[in-house]
Amino acid sequence: MTGTAARTLGLLTDGLDGRLSVPPHEVAFPAGARIFDEGRPADRFWILLTGRVALDIEVPGGPPPVVETLGPGDLLGWSWFFPPHVWHLGAVSVDATRVLEYDAVAVRSLCEQDPALGYRVARAVGAVVGERLKATRIRLLDLYGPRVAGGLGTVGP
Amino acid sequence: MTVPVPHRVVRSTAETSDTTTVLLEPEGPGLAPFRPGQFAMMYAFGRGEAPISVSGWEPPGAGGSCGRLVHTVRAVGAVSAALRGLRPGDRVGVRGPYGTGWDLAAAEGCDVLVVAGGLGLAPLRPLVAELVDGPGRFGSCSVLVGARTPADLLYRGTLRTWAASPRVAVATTVDRPGPGWTGDVGVVTALLDRVAFHPPGTAAFVCGPEVMMRATARELVHRGVPAQRIQLSLERTMHCGTGHCGHCQLGPVLLCRDGPVVGWDRAERLLTVREL
Numbered sequence: 001m002t003g004t005a006a007r008t009l010g011l012l013t014d015g016l017d018g019r020l021s022v023p024p025h026e027v028a029f030p031a032g033a034r035i036f037d038e039g040r041p042a043d044r045f046w047i048l049l050t051g052r053v054a055l056d057i058e059v060p061g062g063p064p065p066v067v068e069t070l071g072p073g074d075l076l077g078w079s080w081f082f083p084p085h086v087w088h089l090g091a092v093s094v095d096a097t098r099v100l101e102y103d104a105v106a107v108r109s110l111c112e113q114d115p116a117l118g119y120r121v122a123r124a125v126g127a128v129v130g131e132r133l134k135a136t137r138i139r140l141l142d143l144y145g146p147r148v149a150g151g152l153g154t155v156g157p
Numbered sequence: 158m159t160v161p162v163p164h165r166v167v168r169s170t171a172e173t174s175d176t177t178t179v180l181l182e183p184e185g186p187g188l189a190p191f192r193p194g195q196f197a198m199m200y201a202f203g204r205g206e207a208p209i210s211v212s213g214w215e216p217p218g219a220g221g222s223c224g225r226l227v228h229t230v231r232a233v234g235a236v237s238a239a240l241r242g243l244r245p246g247d248r249v250g251v252r253g254p255y256g257t258g259w260d261l262a263a264a265e266g267c268d269v270l271v272v273a274g275g276l277g278l279a280p281l282r283p284l285v286a287e288l289v290d291g292p293g294r295f296g297s298c299s300v301l302v303g304a305r306t307p308a309d310l311l312y313r314g315t316l317r318t319w320a321a322s323p324r325v326a327v328a329t330t331v332d333r334p335g336p337g338w339t340g341d342v343g344v345v346t347a348l349l350d351r352v353a354f355h356p357p358g359t360a361a362f363v364c365g366p367e368v369m370m371r372a373t374a375r376e377l378v379h380r381g382v383p384a385q386r387i388q389l390s391l392e393r394t395m396h397c398g399t400g401h402c403g404h405c406q407l408g409p410v411l412l413c414r415d416g417p418v419v420g421w422d423r424a425e426r427l428l429t430v431r432e433l
Contacts (some may be wrong), residue, residue, distance in 0.1 A: 006300055036265050052341070055340065064339075065334070066342045067342065068342050068343045068347075069340075069341045069342045070329075071341070071347075071350060071351050072350070072351075073350055074350070094339060104250075133348060134372070135343060135344040135346065136344075136370060137345075138344045138368055138372050139332045139343070139344050141366075141368050142274070142275075142303075142305060142332050142366060142368075142369070143305060143332050143333060145366075145368075
C-alpha cells in the first residue's frame with residue numbers, strides 16, 4: 001500500500017481509534033460475497049486490508065456491471081458520511097478479502113460531537129470522493145473522447 | 158537515413174479490432190539499430206507515410222543493422238489503415254530510426270514504473286523487455302497497463318510472460334469490463350496503489366493518451382517521484398521525421414527530433430498551453 005490509499009487510511013483512522021464504543025474489527029469475505037446493496041442503509045464502512053472489491057450498479061435487464069474495483073488501503077464506502085446515508089452503489093468481493101470494519105453511525109455521531117475530528121474525517125472522505133471523481137472524468141474521456149490512445153501512430157494520416 | 162528502405166511483411170497479427178502488429182524484414186541492408194522509444198516513418202506505397210513506434214525487433218541483421226522490425230499500427234486514417242491492412246508478402250517503405258527514445262540508463266539503481274494506456278504499450282514493450290533481461294540494474298519493476306475494454310488490451314501473451322517473471326510486477330485495468338473479466342476496473346493511476354515503489358528513488362516511463370499521461374505524471378510527482386525522472390512519449394503530427402518541416406512542433410520542441418520522449422520537467426509546461 002502506498003500513496004493516496006495510505007494517506008487516506010491515516011487521515012481517516014487517526015483520532016477515531018480508541019474513541020469508538022465498538023472498535024473497528026477485522027472481517028473476512030470470501031470471493032464473490034455481496035458486501036452491500038445499492039439503496040440499502042449505509043451504516044458501516046470498511047478499509048481494505050487484502051483482496052479486491054468490485055463496485056457495481058443496478059441496471060435493468062441484466063447483471064449489475066462493475067464500475068470500479070478497490071484494492072488494499074482503499075476506503076470502501078463513503079455514502080455513510082453524507083445524507084441520505086444510503087449506498088449509491090453495490091459492492092462484491094472479487095477475491096478472498098479482509099477488511100477493517102467501522103460502525104458508521106458511531107463515527108458520524110463522534111464527528112457531530114467533535115468538530116475537529118469531523119473536519120478531519122470530512123477531509124479524508126472528501127479526498128477519496130475527489131480522487132474517484134477525477135478518475136471517472138479521465139475514464140469518460142477515454143471511453144467517449146476522440147480515439148487517441150497514445151503511442152506514435154494514432155495521430156495524423 | 159531519409160530514403161525509405163523497402164521491407165517485406167513477414168507476419169501480421171491482429172491485436173484488436175483496429176490494431177495490428179507487423180513483423181518487417183528488410184529487402185537488403187537493414188536500418189541502423191533502434192532504441193526503445195524511437196520510431197520509424199512507415200510508407201504505405203501510394204498512400205503516404207505515418208510515424209509508427211518500434212515495438213520490438215528481432216536479432217540484428219548483417220553488419221550490425223537492425224534486422225527485422227516489429228510495429229504495432231492502429232487504423233486511424235487512410236495511411237494507418239493501409240499499414241494496418243498489411244499482409245505477409247506485402248512491401249512497405251521504412252525510414253528511421255528517429256527520435257530520442259527512452260533513457261533507461263537514467264533509471265539504473267531506481268525502482269522502475271512503466272505506465273501504459275491503450276496503444277501506449279507499443280513503444281514501452283522493448284523497454285520492458287530490457288527490464289526483464291537486466292537483472293541487478295534496477296530496483297523493483299512494475300508494469301501498469303490500462304485499456305478501454307479487455308478486448309483492447311495489447312500483447313496479452315506478452316503480458317502473461319512478463320507477469321510470470323519474478324523481476325516484474327504486472328497489473329492491468331480496464332474502463333469497461335466485459336463478461337468474464339475478473340481484473341481491475343478503473344483508471345490506470347489507481348494501480349499505483351497496487352505496487353511497491355519508493356517514490357524518491359523511482360523512475361517512470363509513461364505513454365498513452367495525453368490526458369492519462371498528465372494525470373499519471375501529476376500523481377507521481379504528488380507522491381514524491383522527481384519530475385526529471387518521469388519520461389513521457391508525446392505525440393504530434395509528424396511529417397518529415399528529421400526536424401525540418403515543423404509539423405510536430407510543440408513550443409520550442411520538435412518532437413520528431415527532440416522527442417517523442419520528453420521529461421515531465423520539460424513537458425509539463427508545454428502540455429498546459431492551450432495553443433500548442
